[in-house]
Amino acid sequence: MGDFNQSVILEAIRRSGDGLSRIELVDATGLSAQTVTNITRRLLDDGLIEEAGRTINGPGKPRTTLRLVPRSRLSVGVHLDPAMTTVVLLDLSGTVIARSTHRTPANDPMQVIGSMAASIEELITRSGVERASIAGVGVAAPGPLDAERGTVIDPPKLHQWHRVPLRAALADAVGLPVALEKDTTAAAFAEIWTGDDPPDVSLLFVYLGTGIGTALVLDGDVIRGRSRNVGEVGHVVVDPEGPVCGCGRRGCVEVVCTPQAIVEQAERAGVLVDDRVGSDAESVDERLSQLCARARQGEAAALSVLERAAEHLSVLISTLTNMLDVDRVVLGGPFWGRLSEVYLRELPALLDRQSATRAVRGLPVAGSVVGADVGAVGAGCVILADVLSPRASSLLLEGGSS
């Protein structure tokens, strides 16, 4: 149980922020004083924690506070979004030390991986950290993934990507161990790593990116699924009278709830002038911003489009929360910031009305504590979780010099 107890102690120290004494660790973890002493000695030797002064509380020996050494281990998190690639460098506390973004090139996947590797190298060099302290690179990518092979399979919005061996190719390019995770699953890691939920929280994470995906945390564990593809909800029907989807049905999440679908809805309703050439990510992004700004300024028609979008999203969310009976719902992702005002006003009542357990309990809805970089931060947290808790996690890491 050594690894497990070590992760319990590290996690308690990490969550405390200011650090804990050995006696406080005994109280917090239920482990014996001897076990706490042995494990903290090992962690001190490894440089993961340090002694940070003594405090005297009444009579008896002064207590030494143990706290995390944030720079002792770092991780890189990458989010491959069809529109934008984000790279972050995290310290062991989960703090972002450095970040960079670049438009995801709309060309050959190997070139995309090449520019991803260049961004990582640039970030490491720029921030001046020791390369040896980097535990690995987590990459968040749109599903579905082939987790065994570390490949990205035909993600809906990455048109030239078909069974691309992202994990191996990036590991070759950067010479660090690489783990591949679904973007939505990574976001859930960021949320529970950064937030102050109780350790046994159960939550549904709704990720609003170029596509809509979800992730699931049950009793504090991020549920990855057997093939690590939990959360594929693009073809749940939420508006039976909605647009026809590529799957043949009408009103799937993919053609109703995504930013592109909301923009198209606004165009059909005459709220936005439909003079776009194509539906590229950039113009969708701009138009959604425009729509949200006009709603905020009180334009009824613009607001109405967003309210309808919230209503449709509530159908998806309540389908899942009625099935899963979680504590709460968290929304996040790159488009969350713009939509949050309307969505946070509309969703609670919509979800309450559709809740199967309304008689027993409420269902809190909140925005993520992590910002638009939640995918990249989460990908980095996946690596940090593996450092803190090597046994509980079961990362499929590939390559690297370490």
Next chain:
Amino acid sequence: MGDFNQSVILEAIRRSGDGLSRIELVDATGLSAQTVTNITRRLLDDGLIEEAGRTINGPGKPRTTLRLVPRSRLSVGVHLDPAMTTVVLLDLSGTVIARSTHRTPANDPMQVIGSMAASIEELITRSGVERASIAGVGVAAPGPLDAERGTVIDPPKLHQWHRVPLRAALADAVGLPVALEKDTTAAAFAEIWTGDDPPDVSLLFVYLGTGIGTALVLDGDVIRGRSRNVGEVGHVVVDPEGPVCGCGRRGCVEVVCTPQAIVEQAERAGVLVDDRVGSDAESVDERLSQLCARARQGEAAALSVLERAAEHLSVLISTLTNMLDVDRVVLGGPFWGRLSEVYLRELPALLDRQSATRAVRGLPVAGSVVGADVGAVGAGCVILADVLSPRASSLLLEGGSS
């Protein structure tokens, strides 16, 4: 960790069927020889296991086989279905020793609970077991439940039931500890207790009773949900052109996939003559049997109704499996037997077509290993699981003399 290790050992012995020697237990569990010796001594003292002869394998000491004493602990399982109440008596191996059923009276809940208690008493007396060996009574009831209070809240098909304190009232009536569980969750307990799935199986259980519900097993654990109401899927839209539901939408599971809905569909299609007076459970049951028999005899119109029903159910199932990425789907419950032939023929291809992870993996579909009594057997298994693994479980037991 004593309780946990004890449950690991008991579970290994139980699953082995013929029993295991101490050395085989060391191999099977990874526990030390000393731990296995200590725990098996305690289990022998408690009468939960017994020595069952010695086997000689080559040189060295002969090995003593340890096996479960099935009659050492018993449990009662009750399934309150709106149509039929089923009571079973289980031994520690999960075998049904005795069972009885009676039509659920359509009257005052307290009278229903009274006749439930009488059935339990009758079953205990008839089977001649010692009352002291009964660890408790598990009751499976339609959700949603108020698990804290042990009450049944407005289940859709139990019209006079509103916040009925079933757990406390039954505990008072029978003088044994009573646990209340959702019927679908109980069914999942029966499946993993009785079947030969690997210990870390993840599965979606689809329960075909008077209503349709689901249950979830992830990595071998039955997921109950925060309020113990996992699996409420009655209002997932599966047929946007289907009948109007009480919730205001069209084509919810509740008005499309239930036995009553299938019978009504056959009536609308002219396959069954619509001369029923009312829609009571008995006539629905008879008519569904008639419809299934005619489909089996090759009547195209009857078969077509069932094929449509399978198609609609596949929409629900794939919504959930795409979200949850489980190993397999199990169908069961009182109506499963009649529908299994058509459903097992239709569902695999329907689910494959809708699978988000089709490129990575298949999704096996199978009928439950437990029969129509799966709800009652599962309710009994909930109690047995608590006997075997008192710490891992967190039963809310009420009352009783023990």
